[in-house]
Amino acid sequence: MDSDILQNLYVFLLATFLGLEVIRRVSPLLHTPLMSLTNAISAIAVVGSLVIAGEQKTTLSTLLGAVAVTASMINIVGGYLITYRMLRMFKKRESKKP
Amino acid sequence: MSDQVIHIIYMGSAACFILALKWLSAVPTARRGVIVGIAGMLLAVGGTLLKPELLHGGFASYRWIAVAFVIGSVIGVPMAMMPMTAVPQRTALSHAFGALAAALVGTAEFYLQAPHVSHFTMGALGLEVLLGFLTFTASLMAFGKLQEILPTRPITYRGQNFVNLSLLGAAILSAVWLVVDPAQARLFPVLSALALMFGVLFIIPIGGADMPTVISLLNSYAGLSAAAMGFVLNNKLLIIAGALDGSSGLILSIIMCKAMNRSFANVLFGAFGQVQVSAAAQEQKTARSAGPEDAAALLEDANSVMIVPGYGMAVAQAQHAVHDLFDALIKKGVDVKFAIHPVAGRMPGHMNVLLAEANIPYDKLLELDDANAELPQTDVALVIGANDVTNPAARTDKTSPIYGMPILDVDKARTVMVIKRSLNPGFAGIDNQLYYLDKTLMLFGDAKAFTTQLVKQLNESGSGR
Numbered sequence: 001m002d003s004d005i006l007q008n009l010y011v012f013l014l015a016t017f018l019g020l021e022v023i024r025r026v027s028p029l030l031h032t033p034l035m036s037l038t039n040a041i042s043a044i045a046v047v048g049s050l051v052i053a054g055e056q057k058t059t060l061s062t063l064l065g066a067v068a069v070t071a072s073m074i075n076i077v078g079g080y081l082i083t084y085r086m087l088r089m090f091k092k093r094e095s096k097k098p
Numbered sequence: 099m100s101d102q103v104i105h106i107i108y109m110g111s112a113a114c115f116i117l118a119l120k121w122l123s124a125v126p127t128a129r130r131g132v133i134v135g136i137a138g139m140l141l142a143v144g145g146t147l148l149k150p151e152l153l154h155g156g157f158a159s160y161r162w163i164a165v166a167f168v169i170g171s172v173i174g175v176p177m178a179m180m181p182m183t184a185v186p187q188r189t190a191l192s193h194a195f196g197a198l199a200a201a202l203v204g205t206a207e208f209y210l211q212a213p214h215v216s217h218f219t220m221g222a223l224g225l226e227v228l229l230g231f232l233t234f235t236a237s238l239m240a241f242g243k244l245q246e247i248l249p250t251r252p253i254t255y256r257g258q259n260f261v262n263l264s265l266l267g268a269a270i271l272s273a274v275w276l277v278v279d280p281a282q283a284r285l286f287p288v289l290s291a292l293a294l295m296f297g298v299l300f301i302i303p304i305g306g307a308d309m310p311t312v313i314s315l316l317n318s319y320a321g322l323s324a325a326a327m328g329f330v331l332n333n334k335l336l337i338i339a340g341a342l343d344g345s346s347g348l349i350l351s352i353i354m355c356k357a358m359n360r361s362f363a364n365v366l367f368g369a370f371g372q373v374q375v376s377a378a379a380q381e382q383k384t385a386r387s388a389g390p391e392d393a394a395a396l397l398e399d400a401n402s403v404m405i406v407p408g409y410g411m412a413v414a415q416a417q418h419a420v421h422d423l424f425d426a427l428i429k430k431g432v433d434v435k436f437a438i439h440p441v442a443g444r445m446p447g448h449m450n451v452l453l454a455e456a457n458i459p460y461d462k463l464l465e466l467d468d469a470n471a472e473l474p475q476t477d478v479a480l481v482i483g484a485n486d487v488t489n490p491a492a493r494t495d496k497t498s499p500i501y502g503m504p505i506l507d508v509d510k511a512r513t514v515m516v517i518k519r520s521l522n523p524g525f526a527g528i529d530n531q532l533y534y535l536d537k538t539l540m541l542f543g544d545a546k547a548f549t550t551q552l553v554k555q556l557n558e559s560g561s562g563r
Contacts, residue, residue: 080136082188
């Protein structure tokens with residue numbers, strides 16, 4: 001196995017354990033915003049899609065890449081926006097109604 | 099820009115994502131978490147746009163990207179503006195988009211590299227495409243069920259598990275074959291088709307009450323698919339972000355399974371609530387019922403009230419009426435709290451978001467254990483649209499299908515009131531003994547209409563006690 005693969009496996013292992021530790025601490029109160037935030041973060045697939053859509057090596061790859069960028073962009077814009085919207089609703093004390 | 103600079107930008111992005119999740123753990127820091135998450139994504143996208151592969155192509159490289167950005171934003175903004183009651187289906191839909199992106203990148207990579215794909219790359223590609231495509235169709239199916247375009251009851255047929263497992267087996271087999279012999283390019287469409295089909299069939303037997311677990315699981319798969327892409331592209335940022343997402347979905351699905359006292363295998367292959375006609379349902383039992391006047395009087399006289407919301411509250415869109423009830427009772431000096439079961443609703447945390455949207459302070463929302471500690475000292479427990487999570491059979495009846503599931507001990511409160519349309523059993527098809535207890539009053543009616551009537555009664559009875 002070449003060293004890149006081994007390094008990547010180490011990174012994956014450490015990131016998974018870090019993720020488990022960080023996420024375990026998230027209050028059940030915030031589980032829905034957690035899911036919409038991780039959803040937005042998983043749109044990181046955009047990194048791969050951008051290169052394929054930009055390089056335009058073949059018609060097929062350009063098409064697939066462009067659709068993938070669109071799908072990722074929906075999640076980036078939608079995911080962060082709705083998470084922020086949700087979190088703005090969590091208030092400690094009753095605010096006076098207008 | 100040079101590769102080193104881009105690596106450093108990516109490192110910053112990865113750090114931002116980790117901080118985002120860390121800060122999301124508590125309400126006071128959570129909004130900061132979203133901001134740093136956005137910063138992470140901007141770094142990732144910005145860094146990628148500056149890659150030499152794209153810069154060399156000049157303006158032409160960016161035309162399709164620009165079009166995709168515009169279309170994605172135009173669809174993404176309205177998806178973020180959906181009402182909070184629609185959050186479960188919105189989440190399912192965005193799992194579908196995330197998984198589709200990963201699967202399509204995998205497909206493009208395969209055809210760009212074929213037939214010279216290394217064995218390891220092929221393994222990662224196989225995993226990426228398998229998880230990506232199956233999560234895509236499964237999430238669309240989950241969306242259909244949550245949006246009630248498709249029947250929400252689990253659909254089962256003889257040999258279903260055999261069919262599903264063989265399909266998955268065939269998909270894995272074709273992936274393994276491709277790893278052994280990556281030159282077999284014809285197998286790639288077969289793998290994709292099998293994964294897409296499995297995604298559909300996998301959700302058919304899943305019912306509404308299992309949605310929180312399944313949505314969490316799909317969340318995890320979408321993340322793992324992105325991590326697999328990281329291995330294909332040798333990109334550590336993808337691996338880190340994908341692993342974070344994967345572990346988050348995994349933790350949530352474990353929490354959901356524990357809250358139902360069921361195993362993963364049971365959720366995925368059990369088709370819960372299908373043919374459970376219990377003998378007890380046939381017995382003639384009588385439940386006491388009351389109208390809004392009596393119920394309001396009891397609530398007014400109580401010192402403490404615990405409201406137990408469930409999916410029925412979401413369906414009836416009753417959260418704002420519940421907020422008015424909360425207000426009316428607080429004004430009369432009653433201590434009102436909410437007891438939230440982890441699987442109440444259709445996704446993790448669903449009830450909390452709905453009640454927060456209705457302006458209920460989040461420190462009044464109690465988790466299972468805290469609520470159960472307070473219920474024995476509570477004067478009135480008011481159940482609105484929840485059923486199985488309050489069924490005492492889970493504690494007492496060993497023959498009950500839900501035996502062992504952690505429930506809210508509503509029956510320990512001094513008086514129990516249940517707003518419900520009828521005595522029909524809930525999702526699991528199990529009769530709820532709670533309704534026949536001497537201390538229980540059934541308030542028959544629509545959750546929103548009845549709650550509104552309660553508020554009216556309370557407000558008419560004057561401010562003094």
